[in-house]
Amino acid sequence: MKYVFTDRMSNVKASAIREILKATADPHMISFAGGNPAAEAFPVKEIEKISADILSHDPISVLQYGITEGDKGLIEAATSFFNRHEQALKDGDKMLITSGSQQIMEFAAKCLCNEGDIVICENPSFLGALNAFKSLGAILKGVEYKDGQLDLEALETILKQQPKPKFMYLIPNFQNPTGMTMSLEVRKKVLELAKKYEVLILEDNPYGDLRFEGDAIPSMKSLDQDGLVIYAASLSKIIAPGMRVACCIGPEEIVNKFTVAKQASDVHSNLWAQKVMARYLTEYDMDAHIQSIQKIYKDKCQLMLTEMKKYFHPEVEYTKPTGGMFIWVTLPKHIDMQLFVKKALEKNVAVVPGNAFLDDDTKECHSFRMNFSTPTDAKIKEGVKILGQLTYDMY
Amino acid sequence: MKYVFTDRMSNVKASAIREILKATADPHMISFAGGNPAAEAFPVKEIEKISADILSHDPISVLQYGITEGDKGLIEAATSFFNRHEQALKDGDKMLITSGSQQIMEFAAKCLCNEGDIVICENPSFLGALNAFKSLGAILKGVEYKDGQLDLEALETILKQQPKPKFMYLIPNFQNPTGMTMSLEVRKKVLELAKKYEVLILEDNPYGDLRFEGDAIPSMKSLDQDGLVIYAASLSKIIAPGMRVACCIGPEEIVNKFTVAKQASDVHSNLWAQKVMARYLTEYDMDAHIQSIQKIYKDKCQLMLTEMKKYFHPEVEYTKPTGGMFIWVTLPKHIDMQLFVKKALEKNVAVVPGNAFLDDDTKECHSFRMNFSTPTDAKIKEGVKILGQLTYDMY
Incomplete structure (x- = not known):
């Protein structure tokens, strides 16, 4: 049986990010490719407590x-x-x-x-x-x-x-x-x-x-x-x-x-x-909870930016976010971004090629996305150093 | 601002059932209109236990x-x-x-x-x-x-x-x-x-x-x-x-x-x-659990059918399901089904007009849907009696 799919769905590829994330299932991989919130920011104990209360007192309301x-x-x-x-x-x-x-x-x-x-x-x-x-x-x-x-x-x-x-x-x-x-x-x-x-x-x-x-x-x-x-x-x-x-x-x-x-x-x-x-x-006190998340993200972002400043080639440009989870890095024009991302992956560091985020992903693009909310501090240090070396190697 | 919606969505009305279900929020209403499983069939204690275990031992995996x-x-x-x-x-x-x-x-x-x-x-x-x-x-x-x-x-x-x-x-x-x-x-x-x-x-x-x-x-x-x-x-x-x-x-x-x-x-x-x-x-023993649900549904279905046989006009036809949650009732052609459903609702019994289930809901239809999984036995008896009286009144 030959299956024929719709025109609308033929415009959609499986997400480039998700494909890269599959590669990052490898525990040796340092992933700056995801967009996961920091797990330590989840209100685990509170959710456990509320859930137990609902399931014991009013289970039908959730079932x-x-x-x-x-x-x-x-x-x-x-x-x-x-x-x-x-x-x-x-x-x-x-x-x-x-x-x-x-x-x-x-x-x-x-x-x-x-x-x-x-x-x-x-x-x-x-x-x-x-x-x-x-x-x-x-x-x-x-x-x-x-x-x-x-x-x-x-x-x-x-x-x-x-x-x-x-x-x-x-x-x-x-x-x-x-x-x-x-x-x-x-x-x-x-x-x-x-x-x-x-x-x-x-x-x-x-x-x-x-x-x-x-x-x-x-x-x-x-x-x-x-x-x-x-x-x-x-x-x-x-x-x-x-x-x-x-x-x-x-x-x-x-x-x-x-x-x-x-x-x-x-x-x-x-x-x-x-x-x-x-x-x-x-x-619960949402303001206090949000402040604790902000603190985690601020530290991670600052660490990543500090390490990038230390190790990246000075002609590499990047955003300095005041919030959120991502940094956008732009390579000098003569460095092939797709090749850079591929070489980084070979060195066990995953980032997302920037063209994936364009209205038309076949357009020229020299940028890639880095996430700072998911990796540990040690991984941030290690990964940025590897990427930095690559910005010099490929310059 | 005048909002313009798509052609595809203009073909879809808010579900007729959901509109009727809103009427059934009235606690005096006997609803045979829904399609809810019997709440007594939910494995409440087991879900509570599993949930507590997951949230205490591996919360990040669900968050x-x-x-x-x-x-x-x-x-x-x-x-x-x-x-x-x-x-x-x-x-x-x-x-x-x-x-x-x-x-x-x-x-x-x-x-x-x-x-x-x-x-x-x-x-x-x-x-x-x-x-x-x-x-x-x-x-x-x-x-x-x-x-x-x-x-x-x-x-x-x-x-x-x-x-x-x-x-x-x-x-x-x-x-x-x-x-x-x-x-x-x-x-x-x-x-x-x-x-x-x-x-x-x-x-x-x-x-x-x-x-x-x-x-x-x-x-x-x-x-x-x-x-x-x-x-x-x-x-x-x-x-x-x-x-x-x-x-x-x-x-x-x-x-x-x-x-x-x-x-x-x-x-x-x-x-x-x-x-x-x-x-x-x-x-858990799914077969035992499913058998216990089957027993509940069998009893409810048989009760509804028995009461229908007792109270419905003999020219009213209906399916005799061997499973599931619904009975399909067809009125004699000279009874106006929409009017029947409306009058039933006035007497606090809700059923769903059958035309809602047709490829084209403007087609002639003499049937309506009754659900036996949700109402209690007492409500089944009371509601079927009211509907039965109406099949004679409107004959």
């Missing part, structure tokens, strides 16, 4: 079918949490609990993009989201995002096009893969453009609470007064990703449509995870 | 990101389990762990149906699956399924069409909504047709283990020697649906494509649920 919209207690707790410093959810908005933020990306494309419709993204941007958009037949148009600057002229040129793009996908805080953060000024300008051209924004904010330097910048969702922003607020990076819970906040009409999509997709998200998270958010 | 394919232990345990009486997974096949069977329906349409492609279904069939297919732009063609007979001539007429349909969606055991089971003979004939016309079969088997009378009939998956069948094997009805775990078994090439779809959809399923289920399947 029976639930409602698609999400557990009421979690919606309440998450609304308070995401509204604690700013108004992310306001009048006319609604929250939908999803199986991770990834699902929000898929619903956005499924509900907003007919096949062939355009989605604007930062170039580079988060591979998993780009794949979700492509898997529903959307066409990506990347706007250069470099040195903290989004090319607003190029953005406006695309926004002007007819038929009009369906939404812009943006990660304003500590972006994956670059670690860069969009300034308040740029956020406001992008919102103005969104309003002028009536194009929605899908704001992905998994890393916002992982800021370890400087002051928080308001989310585009909180700045929006015109129902232009759909907000993906994840709990994966501040509680635990294996639980697969995120919160979609947006204008009621859009969230209702996403809810219908969720019925058809997985009926509802795992209830144990929803109930445990609801109680963790309400019964 | 950190996992792999898309699914937990290795669960794949192993589920393979043994679903292969215990027949060979569901054979050489050349692979298993993917999904977030409930609903996700398998979505992946089938996403990976196999371009917009406008045809999916064949039994008429009536499971609403949630039909919505998943429609939400990806597939066109449904129903084949009449009545008195245990699938109209094979009508099926062949559709299979002959060009362009060729992409797959047939079938629920051979204790079908939702009718409770009917397809004979071995018909299964074999449908497989022959699938082979002749090279059209895949998506076999949904959530209720197979809920047989309380007669002998099991081999799954179409186990009968297939030509890589024609994708098998959706759920754990929701025999362990717990709120955990959202199912197993997709199919030819490796197809399951690999579904795995790419899953990466873009929710990365992986909740790990706590996967690990708990893996251990439950291996450490």
Whole structure:
């Protein structure tokens, strides 16, 4: 039997990252390729305690079918949490609990993009989201995002096009893969453009609470007064990703449509995870917990940057994130990045080739992504030294 | 801001069942409308024990990101389990762990149906699956399924069409909504047709283990020697649906494509649920557990049928299931089914109007669905009596 797959799925390759991660199953490998939160940051004891309590006192509530919209207690707790410093959810908005933020990306494309419709993204941007958009037949148009600057002229040129793009996908805080953060000024300008051209924004904010330097910048969702922003607020990076819970906040009409999509997709998200998270958010000191994560990430990032400064060839450029989990490294033009990544892997150090994060992965690219949240301090030191040597060897 | 949604999603209404279920939140309501497993059938103590053990000894394994394919232990345990009486997974096949069977329906349409492609279904069939297919732009063609007979001539007429349909969606055991089971003979004939016309079969088997009378009939998956069948094997009805775990078994090439779809959809399923289920399947006596569920369902079904025989007008017809959770009731033609359902709801008894399960819900329909797994014995008696009175009042 010869199997024929759909056009939309033929645009999606198995994630380049996941293929590299398979190589990193080797215990000798030093992996800077993943995007896992530091395991020591998980509130293990608290989750164990809450879980035991729920399973002994109210087990049916997590074992029976639930409602698609999400557990009421979690919606309440998450609304308070995401509204604690700013108004992310306001009048006319609604929250939908999803199986991770990834699902929000898929619903956005499924509900907003007919096949062939355009989605604007930062170039580079988060591979998993780009794949979700492509898997529903959307066409990506990347706007250069470099040195903290989004090319607003190029953005406006695309926004002007007819038929009009369906939404812009943006990660304003500590972006994956670059670690860069969009300034308040740029956020406001992008919102103005969104309003002028009536194009929605899908704001992905998994890393916002992982800021370890400087002051928080308001989310585009909180700045929006015109129902232009759909907000993906994840709990994966501040509680635990294996639980697969995120919160979609947006204008009621859009969230209702996403809810219908969720019925058809997985009926509802795992209830144990929803109930445990609801109680963790309400019964524990989230600010103290987040501060302890920030401390871990700050130390790891600073260590990686210090070692990079020590060992990398001075002509290698890289971002200096003030939060998040990633550093974006750009090699001098005459070094072949793909060859560099391949040689690094031969020396047991894994990084992700930067072209994987472009709207079109066949474009020329001299960058790669490094993750500092997962490896131990010893591995960071050892791995950076090996990569540094390679920047000299291949210079 | 005026929001414009996609063509594919405009075909999908919020589930008729879920709207009725909202009415049943009223504690005075007797609901035969749901499709929940009996809560007394959940292995509560065992799940509590396994969960505590995992969270105290290996918490990171359920809190950190996992792999898309699914937990290795669960794949192993589920393979043994679903292969215990027949060979569901054979050489050349692979298993993917999904977030409930609903996700398998979505992946089938996403990976196999371009917009406008045809999916064949039994008429009536499971609403949630039909919505998943429609939400990806597939066109449904129903084949009449009545008195245990699938109209094979009508099926062949559709299979002959060009362009060729992409797959047939079938629920051979204790079908939702009718409770009917397809004979071995018909299964074999449908497989022959699938082979002749090279059209895949998506076999949904959530209720197979809920047989309380007669002998099991081999799954179409186990009968297939030509890589024609994708098998959706759920754990929701025999362990717990709120955990959202199912197993997709199919030819490796197809399951690999579904795995790419899953990466873009929710990365992986909740790990706590996967690990708990893996251990439950291996450490406990599943056969004894399943027998205890069968006993509960047999008693509830027999009670409902006995009461229906006692109170329903003799011209009302209904299926006599030998397993599963549903009975399909057909009113005499001169009774308006929609009005009947409305009047029943006014008398605080909820059932689901049958047209919701048709390929085209505007078609004439005289049937409705009743569920016997969720209500208590007292509610079954009380509700059937009210419905019975209504069959006379409206005759």
